[in-house]
Amino acid sequence: MKxxxxxxEHFEEAILIVLLAAITCVMMAQIIARTFAASMTWPEEFSRYCYIWSxxxxxxxxxxxxNMLKVGVLMDLFPLKVRKSIEIVGNIIMLAIFGILFRYSIIYTGKIKTMGQASTAMGVPMSFMYTATVIGFGLAVFRTVELIIYNIKHFDEKAETTLEAxxxxxQQEVQVNAAGANKTGGKA
Structure with missing residues (x-):
């Protein structure tokens, strides 16, 4: 259960951290290799594919x-129940869009797999690269369903407005800066 x-809570974060760390390490190795005139052929492609996955x-x-793009200040003008209703409807629309994209990503990835294409420098099957769309849109569908259920369960709870947030x-930033200034003897 744990x-x-x-x-x-941490699935996406952990994978994103690993991917970004891999990009950093591989590109640093490529930079070092180029200083010794021993350039490698695959790091740019590797980094591009890690970035696509991320x-x-x-x-x-x-x-x-x-953190989806939205106009929070405009939503704050509405009463709580109207705001929550609009948010749920917006999430249902997002779910429909992600669902459609998920479906077509499966279809397209299947077509790429049957073609048997491989990447130029690393020779990785291109279907593996396109699987990022399947997993990404699948996670988006899953997380959107979670969000809709959460919003329905907590429909009557007061939500923090954009101004309050x-x-x-x-205030948190001021407190952190003040604590840092106190530790350094007032020199922030």
Whole structure:
């Protein structure tokens, strides 16, 4: 049960950290290799594919964290129940879009797999690269369903407005800066 809870809370984060660390390490190795005139052929392709995977995996993470692009200030003008209703309808629309993209990503990835294409420098099957779309849109569907269920269960709870969230974040930043200034003897 703890494993499932950890996966629910940190799955996307962990993979994104690994992918970004891999990009950093491989590109640093490529830079060092070039200084010794021993350039490698595959790091750029590797980094590009890691980046593609990180983009699609971040869809689910973005939905989970509630960081999808939206106009929060406009939503704050509505009463709580209207705001929650609009949010649920918006999430249902997102679910439909992600569902359609998930379906077509499966179809397209299947077509790529039957063609048997491989990447130029690394020789990795291109279907593996396109699987990022399947997993990314699948996670986005899953996280959007979770969000809809959460919003329905907590429909009557007061939500933090954009202004309140911004003020809270600013106060936390001031406290962190003040604590840092106290540790350094006032030199921030």
């Amino acid at each position: 494993v499932l809870k950890w996966l629910d 983009v699609f995996l971040s869809l689910g993470y973005t939905v989970k964290k509630g 911004t003020l809270k974040e600013a």
